Amino acid sequence: MPGSERSLRSDALRNRIRILVAAESVFAAKGLDASTDEVARLAGVGIGTLYRHFATKDALLDAVFAGRMQRLVDRADDLARESDAGRAFFDFFAGLLGESPRDRVFTDALARAGLDAEAAATRPDNPLHIAMAQLLERAQRSGQVRPDVSVPDLVSSMFGLVHAMRHAGTATRVRLRTLTIVVDGLRPPAGTQRRVKASVPVGRRRR
Amino acid sequence: MPGSERSLRSDALRNRIRILVAAESVFAAKGLDASTDEVARLAGVGIGTLYRHFATKDALLDAVFAGRMQRLVDRADDLARESDAGRAFFDFFAGLLGESPRDRVFTDALARAGLDAEAAATRPDNPLHIAMAQLLERAQRSGQVRPDVSVPDLVSSMFGLVHAMRHAGTATRVRLRTLTIVVDGLRPPAGTQRRVKASVPVGRRRR
Amino acid sequence: MPGSERSLRSDALRNRIRILVAAESVFAAKGLDASTDEVARLAGVGIGTLYRHFATKDALLDAVFAGRMQRLVDRADDLARESDAGRAFFDFFAGLLGESPRDRVFTDALARAGLDAEAAATRPDNPLHIAMAQLLERAQRSGQVRPDVSVPDLVSSMFGLVHAMRHAGTATRVRLRTLTIVVDGLRPPAGTQRRVKASVPVGRRRR
């Protein structure tokens, strides 16, 4: 049962969350060079409190990034339960449309989450990699995604796409078409399309 | 006689160029946070001289970016003279493969060169826009590029692609496949492909 | 019944002692700049508890110093019971050889324990002063220590000697010879030596 001793911790937890929320907002708006002071101010805590929770500005950034990545992984996992493998796969990419209207956190998170191609080779146990691998394999087996792409290619494309979204700003048309280009590029080339599809009984449920 | 005054000017010009070259090198190697002092040191001039030529670090960055963009525009213009419109178009994209293995100047240049989608709408006279428009139109008329993409879409894709290249690092396979995805995504969808191609004799006009 | 109240007190006392022990250890190892947090951690108490017992870091240091001084006074008192007055006196100094191979508490304790020459003049009731006075007087009466030194001179010499020991580090030879220099300097000058010795039967009084 959460007694009196727990309440201290819940206060601390509340502060920790406020700091993380403030950090995401500040870093998104002003870039990663924004000062820790500003984060603390927005969070409504003293700078000492911020540093009690995160030993270093870098540690704070890592936490922010990790949170952002977790949300992405969660989405991938959710979509992995979708019956239509192709739809799940492309929905994942389409979701990026809404992710980053203007901020830098998401892109920098990807850049620092140990997701670069070299890290992918040495550390294939990254949660996002695993989640994307699942989406990719199923979609490839269903014949809706070209068979020659690997997870690192996907991550690289996603990374680029997210940056493109940032560049496109609020121009919805541009955002949409840029997504379309990548998505179509991921489809099997004409002539090879749907070769395997029939052999994989999917699509039992429609969401 | 133009002697002494001219020589001063040419000295100044030489310094300006040395500063720009040094700046590109330093910012590429160490990111945009590299100090102006370091740029001046590498250029072999005093920091005061740097600030005489560029009132602000930002002004220096803009100049560096502009130079980088100009090279890109030059390449686009060169390719515009190529007879095969599709080949010219895709070569332009393929050229990005080699552009930025590691440096940040190019990506940041694109990000700051007034090329974002909104700027494109209000300032359609950007040299890169014009150059890319030419490449795009010809390639679309030849049927080798899907007709529904506009220049801003292209710029956005290019921006994403360049970032993806940075993310892929030295993993050649990943770099290549990421490029392939975008390039294939720019091709006309199956069934509509090559419809117009025969009817457009390539390489008719010179700019 | 004294039960609950007594147990609180004994708990508090135990904590106080644990803090003092931890403080001596931490400050000796890392210097007086070591943080109070580290002391509390080593003592196994919360930082709040530390501050309940010692209102200020300075107060804690004073307590640590006082404890260290007390041990020195105890040694002096023990030696005062030795029959050979000269031996007792010089043993006291020789004991400093082993006191502080590396730590700073002892030297800083001496520096802050109100033992400087001016304090000695105004507060001659300092326990260490009293203890050393006894050792000195007896040794002087026995003719083994020059008659012109006073307790403040002795304290000053001791202070210097302890610092010299710290400076000498682990070089045993140097430590030993430095001690010898001071000890020989405290002996009566040649020609005056042993003048009074015979007339004073050592070890007459017990304190």
Place this chain on the structure above:
Amino acid sequence: MPGSERSLRSDALRNRIRILVAAESVFAAKGLDASTDEVARLAGVGIGTLYRHFATKDALLDAVFAGRMQRLVDRADDLARESDAGRAFFDFFAGLLGESPRDRVFTDALARAGLDAEAAATRPDNPLHIAMAQLLERAQRSGQVRPDVSVPDLVSSMFGLVHAMRHAGTATRVRLRTLTIVVDGLRPPAGTQRRVKASVPVGRRRR
């Protein structure tokens, strides 16, 4: 000839000296923990200027220490030219009487100048060591200093003596007697004194 270009340097040099003087004064008065800001303020320069001249607080301290040590070495070298070897040697020690009425710079300088006993063994080329070696050897040859002391012993004694001076404060009597104790301790033990003296013809000149 010192032209206009040199004048810049002389300004800078003046600032450098002002910083050093201020630093010595501030650190002497408040200990080595005094802030660089305070040094800059006293020197009448901006904090940036201080850091232009000394890359680090530690570098500043080293410079202050080095200056202090140089003065000591100079005195030793001057005394080395004195005809009476014993007088020169003991004058050197007596000079310490005036060196450090209250400040910590001198003692800390000695502590950090690589003069500890271990460093002495590995780096016998320290200027102060060399200077003291000269004083010591001559004094020992003249029979006025006990033959069993080495330079490290001397440095250790000096270190202790300087600390003792700091402890003695303004009590002149105590300062004097503490010096006497060390000086007498450095003299040859009774009976061995002056043995070698006659065989060494010194004392030609009186200064």
Place this chain on the structure above:
DNA sequence: GATGAATGAGCATTCATTCAT
């Protein structure tokens, strides 16, 4: 009494920019 989370003044250091020479 005990706890430890919160506080914020203070510190060393950096760097874009100015200005006297």
Place this chain on the structure above:
DNA sequence: TATGAATGAATGCTCATTCAT
């Protein structure tokens, strides 16, 4: 015009001390 010394606001981080639980 070129130089580089000087400037000081800003930053990441520490730590003695307070106070709600």
